Amino acid sequence: MNIYALLEHAISTDKIALKEELTLQCLAYCNQNEVSTGDTFVPVRFTSPSYASRCTIVDPRKLPARKDFDTNEGLATLIHAIAHIEYSAIDLALDAVYRFPEMPLEYKIDWLEVAHDEIRHFGMLNALLESVGFEYGDFPVHCGLFDAADHTAESVLDRMAIVPRYYEASGLDVNPQIIKKLENKRKNPAVATLMDALNLIYEEEIEHVHKGDKWFKYLCEQNGLDESVYFDILERYKLLGKHRPHINVNARKEAGFTCDEIMKLGAKQCQ
Ligand SMILES: [Fe+2]
Ligand SMILES: [Fe+2]
Structure with missing residues (x-):
């Protein structure tokens, strides 16, 4: 089965239920090892993200400052920002x-499983x-992740x-910080639900970064590259030297980063 038309449709639609249906179809074909590309497949370069029809996209610097989580709207802007990610x-x-x-079949299955997790997280x-x-689309969003995919x-x-290995791993640094900030507002049932969701997402995101780590290392090996090429790539994308107030050493180690890498990213210590 040529899954590429299904994937193109899944990526371009703004209907989550359809994304899910198509993702599960692709996963089923991959699990049965029934995947072909056809001879003439050239992936489309998407010019805008699928959420462009639902959300107003703005420059990240123009996103409104997040309000206090004590107000309903303040809490909604936080939930919306995470839902958007x-x-x-x-x-x-x-x-x-x-x-x-x-890429190998196992790679395809890994990322289709990740897509399925992300659909659940968004849901x-x-x-x-x-x-x-x-509802989703009520607040402006930025398209930083879409741009990273395009680049x-x-x-x-x-x-x-x-x-x-960069953006999702940065999420591991940020997630516990958000949970900490919400801790003393837990009596609000919406905050309690958000914290439970963030905890579950956190566990699954470690696995996503781990999959990224696995395929990054696979590609290094295939191409005869030292894994330190990671820092060359970050430098090329101007992502090195960004200030990181909280590096989640344990989660990053669990996801496959070495202490050497974690220290290079700016952690004070790593054991
Ligand atoms: Fe997620
Ligand atoms: Fe993820």
């Missing part, structure tokens, strides 16, 4: 399969957002280094 992550995981057909946050009276469209090594 999850939505973006769905399309990125699908694109990792779509754009690099030369939880979207339901919570609706329970506090808002790495020509190289699966760059894609693995930048998307899962």
